[in-house]
Amino acid sequence: MKNIIIVRHAKSSWEFNLTDHERPLNDRGFRDADLVSKHLITDRLRPDLILSSDANRAKTTASIFIKNLNFESIKTKLVHDLYDFTGGNLLEVIKNCDDSVHNLMIFGHNHAITGFVNTYGDIFVNNVPTCGVVIIECDVSKWKNLVKGKTTKTLFPKHLKKK
Template sequence: MSVAEPRRIVLFRHAKADWPQVTDHERPLAERGRTDAAVAGRKLVDSGIPFDLALCSTATRTRETWKLAVHEFPHRPKTVYEERIYEASPGELIALLNETPDDAQNVVLIGHNPGVQGLADVLAGSADGDARERLGERGFPAAAFAVLSFEGSWKALEPGVATLADYWAPSG
């Protein structure tokens, strides 16, 4: 693969979590979250993006979201569970993405707000169609995802270099 080919990053927020008496890191998905995670998985399949790598927070709700979403995929990408995604700032997420091997063209990052939405805002120097307006209207609710594209190596990923190509959020 040439580094001149566009790369895609999908920033995927975990689905709706429940609030049982456990630590924040151990919160599971709520019933609605389980449903929305599977719907989001089907929407990701519909995007036609062949994912090479998934970077998933170690929090229970993100792992459960990814397990339900990837179940919809015809091919499961390599998945790395990464502690640094939990409570990460946009800058910390960029630093993590800068470590991605250049043989990975399409990456999905399953994480948390405010980091995921902040990262979408920071990376997107431009947008296709009405993607930015839809993101601005909806924010980044549980189970939403943003598709960003950029050219160059992962080490060159920095604020403003990507295009917000698409955005999806569950209804409700």
Template sequence: MKHLILIRHAKSDWGYDRPDHDRPLNARGRGAATAIGAWLHDNGHLPDEVLCSTSARTRETLTLLGTHAPTRLERALYHAAPDTMLQLLQSAQGNNVMLLAHNPGIAALAKALVRTAPDHPRFDAYPTCATLVAHFGIDTWKDLQPGTGTAHAFVVPRDLTDRPTP
């Protein structure tokens, strides 16, 4: 059995005159990443391996999640297509793998991997810091195929706060 934690980076800051790859998180994003990290810890969803895009916002999100698992920073995950993400996952070695990347690829990958989408109104949009926890009845990530996962949990930062919905 393999477990996947699939996270889109937290909300980034557009107020800097930097290339897209170098944009940091904004205050809301930092709060969201911290909240998702607490949720992961509280629910026992702890990775033993992390695959993370090299962008500033994904690396900052990872830091705020509070995980200390061995991490592979992968430039190929920066705005990657779902097929690229799948190939990188198929090279993973851990039992509980976290993949941290960008939309639209991460949303498409989430939809492709699970047999049945979680019953959540924001799953299709996969907003910033959205997190899917899925289980796969495989012995090795090399055997990972679309449509074989079971969605165990799906959460967005707004689920974890008392902020009103606009």
């Protein structure tokens, strides 16, 4: 059994004249990452490996989750191929994971994230929002044999905010 915890980076800022890769989180992004990650504490998640796009907004989102979930001891890698918007690289990164990894956490970008969860999960999500989390359980023993699985959780910032 393989589990994928996939997180779209939190809301980024367009305030500064930076390349897309360097864009930071905005205030809402920091608040949402804090809110969502703290809510996940009750799920008792324990990834074996954390992979993040090396884009500033993704790695900052990952660092907030890692700190709040006390994942500092978990192996974490920045992977440039996760700076992917179409999904081809995302899928390749997942399929090339070591099979000793059973619980994989990934921080990345749309449209790759939404495409992935709709292809490999069993619940259609029109758009995974910024800082959205989707957990998918796949009944395979090898990542290279990844097949459609069961979506076991969707958690979006709007689910946690009072109206």
